[in-house]
Amino acid sequence: CGVFGVVGVTDAANFVALGLHALQHRGQEAGGIVSHDPEQGFNSARRFGYVRDNFTKASLMETLPGPLAIGHVRYSTAGSKGAVIRDVQPFFGEFSMGGAAIAHNGNITNADALRKELIERGSIFQSSSDSECIIHLMARSLQQNIPERMEDALRRVEGAFSIVAMTRTKLIGVRDPLGVRPLVLGKLEGEGWVLSSETCALDIIGAEYVREIEPGEMVVVTADKGVESHFPFRRQSSRFCIFEHVYFSRPDSIIGGRSVYETRRQIGVELAKESPVEADLVCPVPDSGTPAAIGFSQESGIPYAMGIIRNQYMGRTFIEPTEQIRNMGVRLKLNVNRALIKGKRVILVDDSVVRGTTSRKIKEMILDAGAAEVHFRIASPPTAWPCFYGVDTPQRDKLLAATMSEEEMRQHLTVDSLKFISLDGLYRAVGEAKGRNAKCPQYCDACFSGEYPVKPSDQITKGFEL
Ligand code: 5GP
Ligand code: SF4
Ligand code: MG
Numbered sequence: 001c002g003v004f005g006v007v008g009v010t011d012a013a014n015f016v017a018l019g020l021h022a023l024q025h026r027g028q029e030a031g032g033i034v035s036h037d038p039e040q041g042f043n044s045a046r047r048f049g050y051v052r053d054n055f056t057k058a059s060l061m062e063t064l065p066g067p068l069a070i071g072h073v074r075y076s077t078a079g080s081k082g083a084v085i086r087d088v089q090p091f092f093g094e095f096s097m098g099g100a101a102i103a104h105n106g107n108i109t110n111a112d113a114l115r116k117e118l119i120e121r122g123s124i125f126q127s128s129s130d131s132e133c134i135i136h137l138m139a140r141s142l143q144q145n146i147p148e149r150m151e152d153a154l155r156r157v158e159g160a161f162s163i164v165a166m167t168r169t170k171l172i173g174v175r176d177p178l179g180v181r182p183l184v185l186g187k188l189e190g191e192g193w194v195l196s197s198e199t200c201a202l203d204i205i206g207a208e209y210v211r212e213i214e215p216g217e218m219v220v221v222t223a224d225k226g227v228e229s230h231f232p233f234r235r236q237s238s239r240f241c242i243f244e245h246v247y248f249s250r251p252d253s254i255i256g257g258r259s260v261y262e263t264r265r266q267i268g269v270e271l272a273k274e275s276p277v278e279a280d281l282v283c284p285v286p287d288s289g290t291p292a293a294i295g296f297s298q299e300s301g302i303p304y305a306m307g308i309i310r311n312q313y314m315g316r317t318f319i320e321p322t323e324q325i326r327n328m329g330v331r332l333k334l335n336v337n338r339a340l341i342k343g344k345r346v347i348l349v350d351d352s353v354v355r356g357t358t359s360r361k362i363k364e365m366i367l368d369a370g371a372a373e374v375h376f377r378i379a380s381p382p383t384a385w386p387c388f389y390g391v392d393t394p395q396r397d398k399l400l401a402a403t404m405s406e407e408e409m410r411q412h413l414t415v416d417s418l419k420f421i422s423l424d425g426l427y428r429a430v431g432e433a434k435g436r437n438a439k440c441p442q443y444c445d446a447c448f449s450g451e452y453p454v455k456p457s458d459q460i461t462k463g464f465e466l
Helices: 012-022 111-119 131-142 146-155 200-204 242-248 258-272 289-300 321-331 357-368 406-413 422-428 456-462
Strands: 002-007 030-037 042-049 066-072 091-095 098-108 159-166 171-175 184-187 191-198 209-212 219-222 226-228 281-284 308-310 335-338 345-350 373-378 416-422
Touching: 002 012, 002 098, 002 159, 002 171, 002 335, 012 030, 012 066, 012 191, 012 200, 030 098, 030 406, 042 098, 066 098, 066 159, 091 131, 098 111, 098 146, 098 281, 111 131, 111 456, 146 171, 146 219, 191 200, 191 219, 209 219, 242 258, 242 357, 242 422, 258 289, 258 373, 258 422, 281 289, 281 422, 289 345, 308 357, 321 357, 335 357, 345 456, 357 373, 406 416
Parallel strands: 281 345, 345 373, 373 416
Antiparallel strands: 002 066, 002 191, 030 042, 030 066, 091 098, 098 159, 159 171, 171 219, 184 191, 184 209, 219 226, 308 335
C-alpha cells in the first residue's frame, strides 16, 4: 500500500490526491482520503479504482476541505480479497479527546490474535482489515492524548507498519522498530509538511525531501511547531524490505540515500557477472525488469532492445487480487515485438518469479514469435517463502521456488537457461560491499531466505511451518 499526508496548506486533500497518484503503483484496488477543516470537522471519501478516476472530480474534492489531510492507496494483503469498501482506508475513530484517522502500509502479524481479544472485550469491528486493530487498541488506551494512545496501541502490534495518521491539528508518522516499509518526510514552501511512502510522491507536489522517518520513530507534525520526534519502541537493528529495492518502489524514488533505479541497474550488472550467457539481445520484461536489463546489457555488452512491448493502459498484473485476472493479465498487458525477436537468441530480464505465470506466458509468446533461444535472468533470488509484512505473495505451495530447484524450474518453464541473482549479489547491488551479514542480515529478505525477522504468529497458529 501507499500512504501520504499533508499539513499546513490550503486544501490539503488536493495535495494528497496528487501524492496518492504518484504512489498508485503501491496499490490499485482502492484509495481514500480523510481531511480536517476547523469549521467543517473531519470528512472522508473512499473509492474503488484509480486515484485519477476518483480524486480529480471537483464535486468530490470540494467535500474534503481543510489544511490537514491523509490518504491511502490499497493493495489487499490482509483481510478479505476483492471489493469491500469497508476495508478501504484511512480508518477513523472518535475518542474522548477528538477524532483521529490512520492509514497503514504493512501487515500486522498478530492481528488475528489481537482481533479475537478485542472482540471478546467488546470492540465492534467495521472491516476485515488487520489495520483496524490499531484504532480499537487506541480506544482502550488510558493515555490523555492521541499520539500517546497510538504509541500504546502500536506497542502491542507486531509486524510491519508505516503509518500516516492525523488528529484535528496534527499529522503523525510512525515506522515499526525494524522499519520494514518505507516512510519519508518532506517540506513544502511556507508552513507545509508532507509524509509519504516514497520520495517520488514528494516530487509531484514540488516538496523538498527532508529525510526518512527512522525505524521505530514517531513524528508529530504541526504547521506552527514543525516536527517533533521520539522513539517509543525498544531499539532494534533495522530490517528494511529488500524487495522494495527490487520491485515494489518506483525507480525514481530514493531509499536510504540510493536511487532505486541505480540499485536495479546494479542488480543487472551483478547478474551479468554471476550468470553470463552468449546471446543477441537483452530484453526487459517491462516495466519491472527494465533497469536490471539495462545493467545486464551494459555489463555484458549485449545490445539492449525492447523485445516485449507493454500496453500502457493496463495496471500491474500481480496486484490484481484473483488468479484468474492475473492469468489473463499477462497477455492483455504484454506483447512480443515479433520483427525484432525472430531468429534471435534472447535474454529476458525480469524482477522476480513467483508463481511462474508471467515467465511461462512470456516464454510461449517469445518462442511463438520465432526466437532461437530464451534465457531468463531474474533480478531477485528464488521467491521460496511468503511475505507476511505487506507484499501479497501467495501461499508457500503456490511458489514455484518452494518446491523446485533452479534446474527443475528451468525445465518447468522449458527455457534454455534460467538464473537468479544470488542473495549476496543482491546485497552488493543495494550497496553492501561485503554482501549479506548472515549473523545479522541488514535487510528483511524472508521471502528469499525463509528467515523471518518478526515471528509470523497468526500464520503459525494457522499451521504455517518455518
Ligand atoms: P509470477 O508471474 O511469477 O507469479 O509473478 C512474477 C511477476 O509478478 C513479475 O513480473 C513481477 O514483476 C510481478 N509482481 C508484481 N507484484 C509483485 C509482488 O508483489 N511480488 C512479486 N514477487 N512479484 C510481483
Ligand atoms: Fe520484503 Fe520479502 Fe521481507 Fe516481505 S518477506 S518484507 S517482500 S523482503
Ligand atoms: Mg513484472
